[in-house]
Amino acid sequence: MFELGNLFKNIYLWAENLFYNWGIPQIILELLSMVIVAGMIIGFITLAVLFLVWWERKVSGHMQSRFGPMRTGWHGWLQTIIDAIKLILKEDTTPENADKGGFFIAPIIVFVSAFMAYICIPFGKGLIVKDLNIGILYIMAITTFTVIGLLTAGWSSNNKYSILGGFRSAAQIISYEVPLTLSVLGVVILAQSLSMQTITNSQKHIWEWYIWRQPVGFLIYLVAGIAEINRTPFDIPEAEQELVAGYNVEYSGMKFAMFFFAEYTNLFLVSAIATTLFLGGWNGPFLPSWLWFFIKSFFLVFVIMWFKWTFPRLRVDQLMGFAWKFLLPLAFINLILTGLFA
Amino acid sequence: MNQEISEIYTEEFFVNMGPQHPSTHGVLRLLLKMDGEVVLDMVPHVGYLHRSMEKIAENRTYFQYIPYTDRIDYSCSMFCNQGFVMTVEKLANVPVPERAEYIRVIMVELNRIASHLIWLGTFSLDLGAITPFLYCFREREKILDLFEMTCGQRLTYNYMRIGGVSRDITPEFIPMTKEFVKYFLPRVDEYEDILTDNPIFLSRTKGIGILDQETAIDNGVTGPSLRGTGLKWDLRKNEPYSIYDKFDFEIPSGKASDVWDRYTVRIKEMRESAKIVLQALERIPEGPIKTKTAAVFKPPEGEIYLRIEAPRGEMGFYIVSDGSPKPYRVKIRTGSFSNLTVLPIISRGWKIADLVAIFGSLDVVLPEVDR
């Protein structure tokens, strides 16, 4: 009960039907229905990000023996909405010597690349927008576009600090892509498929979860994932104390809001993929499947937030050394052993 | 192939870590000459906070100048008070009653703990660990409550007077302080848990910014930065002033004189200060808190130079008196002034992220440098 079935497919078909009855030509009708489903995803992501921003401030506050937002609504739950309104109302400045095209398009690239990966995430039994049979490969490929966005942002701001920040973040993301993908390959070998629904379907019971068979893979994925989304201890690109916000130092208003939005979208994405690959996705007794998915994802989000507020940050060359000299050999060994004993 | 790579032309460029920056602990301008991420050379520009304290001293009486001494370094203003007042008392041979000395030592050691807590919070904030900052300030609030109970002020106390202290401690002060020390000592263990053995913290601080003893002495470095190089020199033990010879405490020192050593020295100093406070609370006698001085206080003619051990180094006062109620010349020697000169020397060749860690470990506070 309470199962939503394949909500996206049903809504798509209902919209197609509706437009067909209104006599709209075939191509435009398909496009419009896709837009409606995309709108649903964006709506969902917005809600999730609103919740996550509030939750991060509460979690960090309680860990630092203070309360966090308390005045805007009950325990500050309206805080994010008010912050978003403030950012929208802010003046959208562009530096005089900035590269106008690049400056405008960089936040869009960053946000779109995060959003497009949500097409393949299984939120519940059948609740997936499109179960591509190359699901996880598609996600890995799409999320790499973020690098282009960050480099464009750093370069087009025409500011020494932004360029330094952009270079650092590009180097970091590219370095950590490799162990990330290798750790995912371990699960793919065990599940014998790249499709997200198939991977989830093969973990029906708690003893079948891939985390037991791939513990090292899970840890590598978590660490590399945190590095991918630029959070402490890997948040050199945004190190406030050194370069005062790095690549997005010149951004204000809505463009800054898009970077901020993209960071939390990515955060939820990393946890969602980890849940699907290692923690059994939406499987679980009694409760509806989408509720299980959210519980597991939010638990991982909480762990990532916990890391942010506990550890100091690594220096840029130590970060690279860690990726290339430690995580990469470990991921290779993990892959070889999985291949041998699967 | 290797030859081609080494011939790649990289340009040096100048970066300004400007007067407004979250990590420079005050208004300091550092002009850095960098090659990529490596710092090649650096020129500090100071003077943004110059308030001409020495010129003002020639225009105020000794009693009127005591609130000004608070502001030499507002994070340890009890020390600045004590230094000035002690110097004038020695010049004029004014005896200080026993109870006043004990109260002074308690206040000063509590202030040392508060100052090191500020340092610890901002140091870990610079390295990216944001949470210890809030824990340190939570502890510091309790110390500031104790100060507020005694003298009414939280930051610049104006508490000491020539010949003693201005107000007696209230009856609740002693049990509250004892409770604070009992609460505080396990907290220091908590901070060490988060930071001292953390591999990320170690890789950011071990082996970084080595300051060898000779460079330190040549450049006049004193205080915990000097003790981090292995030299066990503390004015409270080696040249005891006030009543420090009656207390039992140790002087921590480091071995490898890197950032991590300077960090551990200060953490241990916090524990030692707590020990001193407990001992003083046990033994504090009854009695007057201030000797009566003349209404218009005129010390005899002469010159005097006296130094005390402040949290950032030696603080010395050189006072020239010509027998009038106002001093003829006051020179304030502060620890951060000399400690800052050593920053360009030990940060050459390190990356900019290390520069932040090194600067944090030297514990420089700009009002002391500029006065």
Added chain:
Amino acid sequence: MSPEDIKKIVTERFPDKLKDAKIIGFEPSFIVEKDILLEFCRYIRDSKELSFDLLSCMSGADYPDRFEVIYFLFSFTHKHKVSFKVQLPKENPEVDSLTPVFPSANWYEREIAELFGIKFKNHPDPRPLLLPEGWDEGYPLRKDWTGKDFKRMPDLK
């Protein structure tokens, strides 16, 4: 070593060039002639029995008939102190810089130079330290300097 022993050794080495001064807290104290200043500092730094290695403080002072520069030194090996001053004439005060002997004198001399107008010969970096760039309103710590809004506080009897 006790202050009297230090005084004996130093006066033996530089007879007729030193006079006594009295600075409480940092005995022994001397008045040194400015011609032998560098030689004097090299001697007390390098000699085995004295080995003063820390220049603890340097200060300037403005008297009605002379300028003075006062030095305070300390030795970590023997744990004794010495202080001495150099007296300079009012017009054109000049003295040798101590930076070749004690590198820590660098910033102290810059401060004294800009606040008193005393010139230090052979200083490696004679830029103003504390005052803003382009300051041309005189030397603030001199007794005859009055700023734009200077107000003398009332003298007490």
